Amino acid sequence: MSFCVVLAITWFIFSGYLFLAFLPQFNYYETVFVLNPGTNDYDVYFWWSWIPTLSILVFGIFWASGLLGNLWKTVR
Numbered sequence: 001m002s003f004c005v006v007l008a009i010t011w012f013i014f015s016g017y018l019f020l021a022f023l024p025q026f027n028y029y030e031t032v033f034v035l036n037p038g039t040n041d042y043d044v045y046f047w048w049s050w051i052p053t054l055s056i057l058v059f060g061i062f063w064a065s066g067l068l069g070n071l072w073k074t075v076r
Contacts, residue, residue: 004060008053015049 023029024041033044062068 001060001064004056004063008056008060011056012049012053015052016045019045019048 020041024034034040059068062071
């Protein structure tokens with residue numbers, strides 16, 4: 001679980017810098033991710049930072065509780 005927490009925090013910080021500081025200067029980013037769907041930079045930041053962060057934490061909970069291993073045994 002500690003691995004997932006560190007990964008989630010790292011992704012959250014990295015995605016903030018990436019999507020709010022570096023990517024808005026590219027025309028492709030502005031056209032495809034912002035203008036075509038009718039969103040702004042903060043919507044893209046929300047989608048690519050909060051959603052993966054929460055997904056990593058939920059995966060970590062399943063992993064740490066042992067449910068992921070039981071599910072894998074059931075599938076096999």
